[in-house]
Amino acid sequence: xTRLEGTTAPASQxxxxxxxILEVLADARGPLSIDEIAARLEVHRxxxxxxxxxxxxxxxxxxxxxxxxxxxxRLAALAAxxxxxxxxxxxxxxxxxxxDLGVTCFLAVLDHEECVTLSSVEPRHxxxxxxxxxxxxxxITRGAPxxxxxxxxxxxSWPSGVSPELAAEVTDAATRGFATSHDEVIPxxxxxxxxxxxxxxxxxxxxxVFVASAHSDEEIAARLTxxxxxxxxxxxx
Amino acid sequence: xTRLEGTTAPASQxxxxxxxILEVLADARGPLSIDEIAARLEVHRxxxxxxxxxxxxxxxxxxxxxxxxxxxxRLAALAAxxxxxxxxxxxxxxxxxxxDLGVTCFLAVLDHEECVTLSSVEPRHxxxxxxxxxxxxxxITRGAPxxxxxxxxxxxSWPSGVSPELAAEVTDAATRGFATSHDEVIPxxxxxxxxxxxxxxxxxxxxxVFVASAHSDEEIAARLTxxxxxxxxxxxx
DNA sequence: GGAGGCGTGTTCTATATTCGAACAAGCCGT
DNA sequence: ACGGCTTGTTCGAATATAGAACACGCCTCC
Numbered sequence: 064x065t066r067l068e069g070t071t072a073p074a075s076q077x078x079x080x081x082x083x084i085l086e087v088l089a090d091a092r093g094p095l096s097i098d099e100i101a102a103r104l105e106v107h108r109x110x111x112x113x114x115x116x117x118x119x120x121x122x123x124x125x126x127x128x129x130x131x132x133x134x135x136x137r138l139a140a141l142a143a144x145x146x147x148x149x150x151x152x153x154x155x156x157x158x159x160x161x162x163d164l165g166v167t168c169f170l171a172v173l174d175h176e177e178c179v180t181l182s183s184v185e186p187r188h189x190x191x192x193x194x195x196x197x198x199x200x201x202x203i204t205r206g207a208p209x210x211x212x213x214x215x216x217x218x219x220s221w222p223s224g225v226s227p228e229l230a231a232e233v234t235d236a237a238t239r240g241f242a243t244s245h246d247e248v249i250p251x252x253x254x255x256x257x258x259x260x261x262x263x264x265x266x267x268x269x270x271x272v273f274v275a276s277a278h279s280d281e282e283i284a285a286r287l288t289x290x291x292x293x294x295x296x297x298x299x300x
Numbered sequence: 301x302t303r304l305e306g307t308t309a310p311a312s313q314x315x316x317x318x319x320x321i322l323e324v325l326a327d328a329r330g331p332l333s334i335d336e337i338a339a340r341l342e343v344h345r346x347x348x349x350x351x352x353x354x355x356x357x358x359x360x361x362x363x364x365x366x367x368x369x370x371x372x373x374r375l376a377a378l379a380a381x382x383x384x385x386x387x388x389x390x391x392x393x394x395x396x397x398x399x400d401l402g403v404t405c406f407l408a409v410l411d412h413e414e415c416v417t418l419s420s421v422e423p424r425h426x427x428x429x430x431x432x433x434x435x436x437x438x439x440i441t442r443g444a445p446x447x448x449x450x451x452x453x454x455x456x457s458w459p460s461g462v463s464p465e466l467a468a469e470v471t472d473a474a475t476r477g478f479a480t481s482h483d484e485v486i487p488x489x490x491x492x493x494x495x496x497x498x499x500x501x502x503x504x505x506x507x508x509v510f511v512a513s514a515h516s517d518e519e520i521a522a523r524l525t526x527x528x529x530x531x532x533x534x535x536x537x
Numbered sequence: 538g539g540a541g542g543c544g545t546g547t548t549c550t551a552t553a554t555t556c557g558a559a560c561a562a563g564c565c566g567t
Numbered sequence: 568a569c570g571g572c573t574t575g576t577t578c579g580a581a582t583a584t585a586g587a588a589c590a591c592g593c594c595t596c597c
Contacts, residue, residue, distance in 0.1 A: 073576090075354040076554065077314035077584070082358045089381035097545070107586045112546070117312040121319045122411055128500045130545075134382045136411035139418055142379035143435025144326035145371045154433065158422050174359060174373035181376055182433075184422055185395050196391065196419075197434060198380025263365045310547090313583065314555070334574070344557045349575070367574075 080104060081114045085123060085134065094131035142198070146172060149261060150182050152297045153269065156290035157184040164283060166273040169195045171208040171256075173266045176222045177201065178209040195272060201248055204229060207256035210242035211268040215258045241284035242268075255280050257287040261298045269294075317341060318351045322360060322371065331368035379435070383409060386498060387419050389534045390506065393527035394421040401520060403510040406432045408445040408493075410503045413459045414438065415446040432509060438485055441466060444493035447479035448505040452495045478521035479505075492517050494524040498535045506531075 087103045088095060095103075101111035115132060118124040122137030143150075153170045161168040161184040169183035180199040203209040204222060210229075213221065214237040218230075225233075236242035244254045249272075256270030269287055276283065324340045325332060332340075338348035352369060355361040359374030380387075390407045398405040398421040406420035417436040440446040441462060450458065451474040455467075462470075473479035481491045486509070493507030506524055513520065 073350055073353070073555095074357060075314055075318065075350055077312055078318035078351055078354045079358070081312065081315035081318065082355070082360065085378055086358070089378050092381065092384050096543095098543085108545090109547085109587085110585060113310055113312055113584085114315055116310070117315045118319070120311060121316065121323070123319060125502070127502075134378065136382055136409050136416040136418065138375070138379045138382050139416055139435045140411075140437050141322055141326050141371065141435070142375045143433055144329065145373055145375050147329050150433070172373050174377075179373040179376055181373065196380060196387070198376045198378070200377050265362070265364075310584095333572095335572090345574090346557060346576085347555080350555085 077114070080106060080110070081118060084111070084114055084118060085138075088124065088132065088134050094127045094129070094133040096131050100132060146181060146264065146267075148298060149264060149267065149294070152294045154182055154184070156294055157182060157269065160184075160269075160271065160286060160290055161186045164271060164273075164276065164278060164286060166271040166276060166283075167195055168269065168271045169208075170259075171212070171268050171270060173203065173212050174200070176203050178203050178206065178212060178268075180208075205244075206248040207242045207244040207254035207272075208268040208270040210236055210244070211256035211258045211270065212266045214242060215260060215266040239284070240288060241280070243280055255283045255287065257284055257291050259291045259294060261295055264298075314351070317343060317347070318355060321348070321351055321355060322375075325361065325369065325371050331364045331366070331370040333368050337369060383418060383501065383504075385535060386501060386504065386531070389531045391419055391421070393531055394419060394506065397421075397506075397508065397523060397527055398423045401508060401510075401513065401515060401523060403508040403513060403520075404432055405506065405508045406445075407496075408449070408505050408507060410440065410449050411437070413440050415440050415443065415449060415505075417445075442481075443485040444479045444481040444491035444509075445505040445507040447473055447481070448493035448495045448507065449503045451479060452497060452503040476521070477525060478517070480517055492520045492524065494521055494528050496528045496531060498532055501535075 083104055084100055087100060097111055097115060098108060100115070101108045104111060115124060119126070119135075122135045124132050125135040127133055150170065157168045157170060165186045167183065167185050170181050171178050172181055177200045180195050180197055183195045183197055201209055202222075203213055204225060210233055213233045233242070241255055241257045243256075246252070248254075252272050252274060253276075254270055254272045256268045259267040259269055261267065269291055271283060271287065320341055321337055324337060334348055334352060335345060337352070338345045341348060352361060356363070356372075359372045361369050362372040364370055387407065394405045394407060402423045404420065404422050407418045408415050409418055414437045417432050417434055420432045420434055438446055439459075440450055441459060447466075447470055450470045470479070478492055478494045480493075483489070485491075489509050489511060490513075491507055491509045493505045496504040496506055498504065506528055508520060508524065
C-alpha cells in the first residue's frame with residue numbers, strides 16, 4: 064500500500080493503524096468483531112488480526128466472552144500517567160471544593176482544540192454523575208472550562224470560527240479571572256471555571272458544574288482560584 | 301532486527317515498540333527526552349523519533365515547554381471507553397455508597413493478574429484521595445477487591461504462589477460473599493469488596509476503603525451487594 | 538444431513554515499509 | 568568560540584509487513 068500522506072512527513076503506518084483500532088473501539092462504545100474492525104480501518108483481515116494480537120499482548124484490548132474485541136483495562140493505567148503530578152496535586156483540592164460547595168468539581172486540560180476532563184469529584188447525590196467523567200471531551204469553544212482555557216491562549220492560536228460574542232465573553236473572562244456557562248453543554252446546568260497555569264505544562268482549568276448553588280458565581284470563582292493557586296504553588300510554578 | 305519471539309506467534313514489531321513507548325512514559329511518571337526513550341527501548345533514535353511523531357499525530361503523546369515527551373490527554377479519552385457501559389452504570393451507585401457510608405468507593409476489574417481501578421468516588425474530606433485514583437493497579441493477590449475477584453475464579457486460573465492462608469481467606473470470601481483487607485495495601489486502611497459479575501464481561505468488584513467506619517463489615521458488604529445487584533440488573537446479566 | 542454463510546486463525550511470498558547509520562543544525566553552558 | 572547536549576533529516580539495504588489464499592469450527596436454513 065502506498066503511503067497516502069507521504070509528501071513531507073514520515074510516519075509509521077503500522078503504529079498508526081494500531082492506534083486507529085483503539086480509536087475505532089472507543090468510538091464504537093462496545094465490542095467489535097475482527098471483521099468489523101478491519102472494515103472500518105480499510106485493511107485486510109489478516110492485518111487487523113496481527114495488530115490486534117499485539118494490542119492484546121500489551122493488554123490494550125481484550126476479548127469478551129463471545130471472542131469479540133473491546134478496549135483493555137490497561138488503558139486506564141496508562142491514562143493515570145497523563146499529567147500525573149498535576150492530577151495528584153489537584154485531586155485533594157477538587158475533593159475539598161466539591162465538599163465545601165456541594166457541587167461536582169473537575170480538572171480539565173487542553174488537547175488540540177478540545178477540552179478533556181482528567182479528574183472529577185462528585186459531591187454526595189450528584190445531579191448528573193455521568194456528565195463529567197474523566198475522558199469527557201468538548202470543543203474548547205463551548206463550556207466554562209473551555210472558555211477559561213481559551214482566555215489563556217493568544218487569539219492567534221484560537222480555533223477558526225470564533226464568534227464575536229464568544230470573543231467578547233472570553234476577554235471578559237480574562238479580566239474577571241473566571242468563565243461561566245449556562246445551558247451551554249448540558250441543559251439546565253451551570254458551570255464556573257478558572258484557568259490554571261502550571262510551569263512547563265499546557266493550559267488547564269478547574270471547574271464546577273451544578274443545577275443550582277447557594278453561592279454566587281463570584282464566590283465560587285474565588286474558591287476555585289484559591290485552589291488553583293494552591294495547586295500551582297505545590298507544583299512550583 | 302530479527303524477531304526475538306518468532307517461534308509460533310506473529311506479532312507486530314513496530315506497533316509493539318510504539319506501545320512500549322507509552323508504557324515507558326507511564327512508568328517514568330514525568331517527561332522524557334527522545335534519547336532517553338530510545339535508550340530504554342533499545343532502538344535507534346531515528347526509530348523512536350518516527351514512532352513518537354506518529355503517537356503525537358494521534359494525540360497519545362505531547363511535548364512540554366522544553367520539547368520533552370509526555371503522555372497525551374487523548375489517552376484519558378480512550379480510557380473512558382474501557383468497559384464503558386459498566387462504568388456508566390456503576391458510577392451512580394459508587395456515588396450513592398460513598399455518600400451513604402462516608403467512605404471512598406470504587407470499581408475495579410481484572411487485568412491479567414492485576415486488579416485495576418476504573419472509577420472511584422471520594423466522600424467529602426477523603427482520608428487518602430490519591431490511593432484509589434482510576435488506573436491504580438495492584439496484584440490480584442493483595443487487597444479486598446483483588447481477593448473478591450479471586451473468589452470468582454476457578455483455582456486453576458489462580459496465579460502461582462498463592463499461600464494456603466490466602467487460599468483459605470478467598471474461599472471464606474466466596475462463602476460470605478465479600479472480601480476484606482486490613483493494613484494490606486495501604487497502612488492503617490481497611491477495605492471491603494464484593495464481586496461483580498456482568499454478562500459477557502470479565503470479573504469485577506466494587507469496594508470501599510476507610511480508616512474507620514461506624515458500620516460493621518457485614519453492613520458495608522450488604523450495602524455493596526445491593527449496589528452490585530443493581531448494576532448487574534441494569535446491564536441485563 | 539449437508540450446503541452455505543460467517544466467524545476465527547494460519548501460511549506464504551513480493552514488496553512496500555521500516556530500520557539504522559551518518560549527517561545537519563539549534564541551544565546552552567563553560 | 569568551542570564542546571556537549573539536544574532534536575530533526577536523508578537515504579540505501581533488508582527486513583518486517585501486507586494481503587491473498589487456505590483451513591477450520593460453528594451456526595442456520597434449506
